[in-house]
Amino acid sequence: MHIVVCVKQVPDSAQIRVHPVTNTIMRQGVPTIINPYDLFALEEALRLRDRFGGEVTVLTMGPPMAEDSLRKAMTFGADRAVLLTDRFFAGSDTLATSFALAMALKKIGEEFGEPSIVFTGKQTIDGDTAQVGPGIAKRLKLNQLTYVVKISDFDPENGGITVERRAEGGVQILSTKLPVLITMLEGSNEMRRGSLDDALRAAKAEVVKWNAADAGIEDLTKCGLRGSPTIVKKVFAPEARSEKAQAIETKDQSMEAIAHSFMAALFQRQPELEGELLRFAATQYGQEGLGHG
Amino acid sequence: MADAPKPNAGGSRAGTKKELPDHFKDYKHVWVAIECEHGVVHPVSFELLGEGRKLADKRGVELAGVVMGGSDEAIAEAIAATFEYGADVVYTVVDPVLAHYRNEPYTKAMTDLVNTYKPEILLLGATNLGRDLAGSVATTLLTGLTADCTELAIDDEGSLAATRPTFGGSLMCTIFTLNYRPQMATVRPRVMSMPERQEGKSGRVVSHPLDMGEEDVITKVLQFVADRETATAQLPYADIVVAGGLGLRSAENFQLVKNLAEVLGAEYGGSRPLVQKGWITADRQIGQTGKTIRPKLYIAAGISGAIQHRVGVEGSDLIVAINTDPNAQIMDFAHLAIVADAVQVLPALTEAFRKHLSVNRMAG
Numbered sequence: 126m127h128i129v130v131c132v133k134q135v136p137d138s139a140q141i142r143v144h145p146v147t148n149t150i151m152r153q154g155v156p157t158i159i160n161p162y163d164l165f166a167l168e169e170a171l172r173l174r175d176r177f178g179g180e181v182t183v184l185t186m187g188p189p190m191a192e193d194s195l196r197k198a199m200t201f202g203a204d205r206a207v208l209l210t211d212r213f214f215a216g217s218d219t220l221a222t223s224f225a226l227a228m229a230l231k232k233i234g235e236e237f238g239e240p241s242i243v244f245t246g247k248q249t250i251d252g253d254t255a256q257v258g259p260g261i262a263k264r265l266k267l268n269q270l271t272y273v274v275k276i277s278d279f280d281p282e283n284g285g286i287t288v289e290r291r292a293e294g295g296v297q298i299l300s301t302k303l304p305v306l307i308t309m310l311e312g313s314n315e316m317r318r319g320s321l322d323d324a325l326r327a328a329k330a331e332v333v334k335w336n337a338a339d340a341g342i343e344d345l346t347k348c349g350l351r352g353s354p355t356i357v358k359k360v361f362a363p364e365a366r367s368e369k370a371q372a373i374e375t376k377d378q379s380m381e382a383i384a385h386s387f388m389a390a391l392f393q394r395q396p397e398l399e400g401e402l403l404r405f406a407a408t409q410y411g412q413e414g415l416g417h418g
Numbered sequence: 419m420a421d422a423p424k425p426n427a428g429g430s431r432a433g434t435k436k437e438l439p440d441h442f443k444d445y446k447h448v449w450v451a452i453e454c455e456h457g458v459v460h461p462v463s464f465e466l467l468g469e470g471r472k473l474a475d476k477r478g479v480e481l482a483g484v485v486m487g488g489s490d491e492a493i494a495e496a497i498a499a500t501f502e503y504g505a506d507v508v509y510t511v512v513d514p515v516l517a518h519y520r521n522e523p524y525t526k527a528m529t530d531l532v533n534t535y536k537p538e539i540l541l542l543g544a545t546n547l548g549r550d551l552a553g554s555v556a557t558t559l560l561t562g563l564t565a566d567c568t569e570l571a572i573d574d575e576g577s578l579a580a581t582r583p584t585f586g587g588s589l590m591c592t593i594f595t596l597n598y599r600p601q602m603a604t605v606r607p608r609v610m611s612m613p614e615r616q617e618g619k620s621g622r623v624v625s626h627p628l629d630m631g632e633e634d635v636i637t638k639v640l641q642f643v644a645d646r647e648t649a650t651a652q653l654p655y656a657d658i659v660v661a662g663g664l665g666l667r668s669a670e671n672f673q674l675v676k677n678l679a680e681v682l683g684a685e686y687g688g689s690r691p692l693v694q695k696g697w698i699t700a701d702r703q704i705g706q707t708g709k710t711i712r713p714k715l716y717i718a719a720g721i722s723g724a725i726q727h728r729v730g731v732e733g734s735d736l737i738v739a740i741n742t743d744p745n746a747q748i749m750d751f752a753h754l755a756i757v758a759d760a761v762q763v764l765p766a767l768t769e770a771f772r773k774h775l776s777v778n779r780m781a782g
Contacts, residue, residue, distance in 0.1 A: 136585070219565075223557060250707060251585055254565035259521075259553025268636055269521045271550045287640065292519065293455055293547050295644040299520075301637040312693070312700040354562030359592040363583070363725070370739060370755035380762050384770035387738075390754055391715070395736055398714060401657070405683040406775035 126179030126281050127238040128170045130203070131226060131261070132163040134187050134194035135251040159194045162246030164201075164316045166309040169276065170244050171202050171317065177281055180204040182233060182240075186214055186225055192332050199327035200319040207233060211336040216350035219252075223260025224347045229340040230265060241281055241303045247272060247310055255308070262306035270299060271308045438597060445599035448474040449537040450505070451528065452483045453547055454496040455519055456644070461612065461655060462543035464503040466605060468613030469570055470541055471504040476572040482507040482537070486527050488517025501621045503613055508621065509535065513628035518639040519547050523630055525554040531626055532559060537600045539578050541570075544604035552604050562595030563602040568609050568729075578603065587706045587729035607654045608712040608733060651685060651701045653709040658684035658716075659734075661704050662692065665720020665741060665760050669697040674764035675719060681771045687711075689721045705730035717767075719760035723748025740764070 136155045144151050159167075170181045183198040185191050186209040195206035209229045217225065230243060243265070248255035255271075262269035270288050274296065278287035287300040291310050319327075337348060346352060373387050392399045450470045453460035467483060474481040483500035485508055487493035497508050511527040528551065532540065540555075542548040544566045556563035564580035568590075571579045578601040581592045595601040645652075653659060660682065662675040672688070679686040687702040687709065704711055706726035716734035720741060721727060728751055731737060739752035740760045749755055756763055 142588075219553070219563060220557065220560065248707075252565075253584070253586075253707065254563075255549045256553035256556070256563060256565055259550060260557040262521075263525075263554045263557040269550070269554065270637075271521075272546045291546055292642070293453065293460055293545050294458070294646075295642050297518070297639055298641040298643070299637055300640055310700070354560070354595050354598040355564055356594045356596060357591050358579075358594055361590050361592075363587065363590055363729075368753075370749050370752040372744075372755045372757060375756060375758045380758075380766035381770065383756060383758060383763065384766040387754070387756055387767065388770055388774060391736070391738070394753070395714065401714075402682065402771070402775055403778055409683065 126174070126177055127182065127240045128173060128179065128242045128244065129182045129184055129230060129233060129240040130163070130167045130170045130198070130244040131257075132167065132183055132185050132194060132198055132246075133160045133249050133251075134158070134185060134191040135160045135249055157190070157193065159197055160246055160249045160251075162248055162250070162309075162311055164246070165311055165313050166244035166246050166307070167198055167201060167203065168314045168316045169307075169309050170242070172314070173242070173276070173279060174204075177279070179281075180237070182207060182237060184209065184226065184229060184233065186210070186217075186222065186229070192334075195332050196327050196330070199330055200324045201317060202319060202323050205237065205333065206330065207333045207335065209335050209340055211348075213337050213345050213348045216353060217348065218353035218355045219254050219256040219260055220354055221348055221350075221352035223257050223264055224352060225337070225340070225342065226257065227261050227264035228342045229335065230261065232335070232340045239304070241284075241305075242286075243267060243304070243306045245306070245308050247308045258306060258308040265304075265306070267304050267306040268301040269306050270301065272310045273307050274310050274313050276307075438599075442597075442599040445536040445538045447479045447482055447507075447535075447537050448477065448539045449482045449484055449509075449532075449541065449600070451540070451542040451548065451551070452485045452496055452500050452508075453543050453545060454485055454487055454493055455547070456642070457492055457495065459496045459499055460543055460545060460547075460607070462545060462548070462605070462607040464499070464615075465607070465610040465612055466541045466543060467500065467503040467505055469605070469610045470539075471613065473539060473570060473572055473578070474506075477538070477576060479538070480506040482509055484509045484511075484528065484531060486511045486516050486524060488512070488514050492517070497623065498620075499615075502615045502617060502619050504616070504619075506621050508623050510623060510625050511628050512625065513630070515628060515630055515632050515635060518642065519550075520635060520637050520639065521550055521554055522635050522637060523628065524551050525558060526630055527626075527628055528555050529558045530629070532600060534626065535624070540600040540602045542602070542604045544606040548604055552602060556602050559598075559600070561598040561600060561602060562593075563604070564593045564595070565604050567603045567605050570603060570605070577601070583706060583729050586726040588725050606710045608710045611712075651687065651699075651709075653685050653687050653702065653704065653711050656685035656711065657714050658682050659687060659704070659711050659713045660684050660717045660719065661687045661689065661721060662697075662719045662760070663689040663721030664691050665722070667720075667761060669695070671761050672697050674761065674768070678717070678764055678768045678771070681768050681775070682715075684713075684715075684717075689724075689727050718748055718752070719764055721748055722746045723751065 245258040272291040483505040569581040712733040
């Protein structure tokens, strides 16, 4: 059995700063990490491999430095890593990204065996779109299972899979046929600590590097900026609000006094809120209050 | 990912040509996908109708809602509501295959409708359903999709200008789909305001067949477990939200947030680090990568207010910050500030509200 996990190297968003004058992201010195949502996908893939046998390949598209993320994924136990890198991919939007990744996945299928499952995280922390997974599924005609909380049944022999999927207003239990694309929801598992053996193997392993031609991509007009129907026309910093917060007096005040000044300030700003709270209280604090609702 | 935030000066690439290809010239009107599951319309659909109305009026075209479902009875109320929230036309696809949301048949229904009736703009909610569907529809139609928009407008040339936060909200970018149709965008719940409902307003209904049998759909829904049976958080539509951050110092102290929430009849949540530390579950995360909230009152206790948190809460009517640091980022967007230790303030607030509400209720 072969499972492929698509990961992305992203800047650690907690440490991003925007240049105040040019409004550009200051990338220098910002550490890169594997998109945290992808780790849930990777862990789920490794668990299936540990139980059912087979191999896990990690795939990423990005600049040459994205190799670091692939090596990191191998320290957790991935068996093989493929880096898709080419200047033609620069500026890809979700449609162009899913095209390039789908082509690479086809090539991976030919070279290393058809994957039964392609995993992605639910979204990235830099783009936040959650659209590349569904894009890949559509292009490769994989059955699409997004926001998966749990794989409750997996039967690679007969090509069946049952999952719990986070839907609107509830959880769907879906059963479908392999091959599938799964986007894994955060919190669905916990990433293992890599073993020393895996760390040593990852340090020495050769990462497979493909450019567009290696991945079988002939039509470069479908890649990068040229293959992206969306155009970023304007980039700007979010507006700062000029109004300053009204501070409740806290100096030399007891907590009780602070709480009362706060309540007074709150109901002064939003008089109708007090009425709503009283109506709520009437329904909550015992029978005698019901008449006031 | 549409995350390369470099304005593109135009030039060689196909997408920047001003002239729309001929075969897209008859694409007209603004559409909103109406999310209707188990007979209930997701409120984000109405928020989108409000936004879609403005876009349609600016373009001088019709606003349409797309309603899909398993039977006429299941969608009757959704159709009526779609008109009352502003649509001129409703396109329906009704088939037992569509009784539960599944990617394959919903993608087919939507792409068939688009190819037949040709809208210039298609808006969907950035819910789990909307995001699952939007990516498949955009890829099938090979058109542009801008996810999680916070502002939609029509520019001077009549194109959809879709603005969204990127890099966790550190930057905003405005994105266009100039050469492809429809121009697709998703918007998260609670980002746009709810429009007025016009009781009794009606319009034209256009029905379209699905042309797909149950035997053609590989994925089966075995069961649906509704959240109301499992007490899952309902943050986006809560009127009052109390949330905690790392300033609470320990998982045990998070109980102080829950106590205040209980007295106020509020939902409770937290900032991203609390999810990472396991103090709260992911469905209670508030912010750019969690839930967007728009309550009448938001109390943030011990939350520093990083940009990714701010993006998810700034639609709140009144934001209260409780923080020991008067220079914390949250003070830049809070309306009321209590500069003190949240661990001490929260119990005092809980007690004060409990007394006030209990006494005045009796007096009332």
